[in-house]
Amino acid sequence: MTGYENEGDRTEQMRAGFQQQGEPGLAAxxxxxxxxxxxxxxxxxxxLTVLGVVATIFRLTRGDDVGPWTGFYAAGTILAALGVLxxxxxxxxxxxxxxxxxxxxxxxGDSVSR
Incomplete structure (x- = not known):
């Protein structure tokens, strides 16, 4: 014998214990x-969105020519903003x-410009 009077009672106790454990905790x-x-x-x-805008403004005010890098910067900035949404x-x-x-x-865009 296992020391328990009724195996069915022990099974029910174990089942109740498992049901009370961590299911809500796991979901949380x-x-x-x-x-x-x-x-x-x-x-x-x-x-990344803010950095893209700042980098574009910085490079344009520094006197860099508008070129392919602006398109890449703009596309990267737009994609980063879309990622936020x-x-x-x-x-x-x-x-x-x-x-x-x-x-x-x-x-x-940074590598294209150099």
Whole structure:
């Protein structure tokens, strides 16, 4: 014998214990992680958007000729801003991809001009 008078009672006790454990806690953890990712991607996209605008204004006021780099900077800035909107409202994966592509396009504009 296992020391328990009734195996059915022990099974029910274990089942009740498992049901009381962490299911709500797991759901809350998942929600918190999604909120943190949304905040991170929104901040990253906003930072890239601001940097794109500032870099464009700085280079234009410094006297650089308007050329292909302005188009790349503008496209990268627009993609980063779109990533912010996607991070706030839609898919986080798509937002991350759009933000990374926006940064890469702006970086490509920097390499085209030199």
């Amino acid at each position: 953890d998942a929600e918190r992680q999604v909120r943190q990712k949304r905040l991170l991607y929104t901040a990253l996209g906003a930072l 996607l991070a706030r409202r839609a898919s986080l994966r798509l937002a991350f991809v759009v933000i990374v592509v926006g940064g890469a396009v702006a970086g490509l």
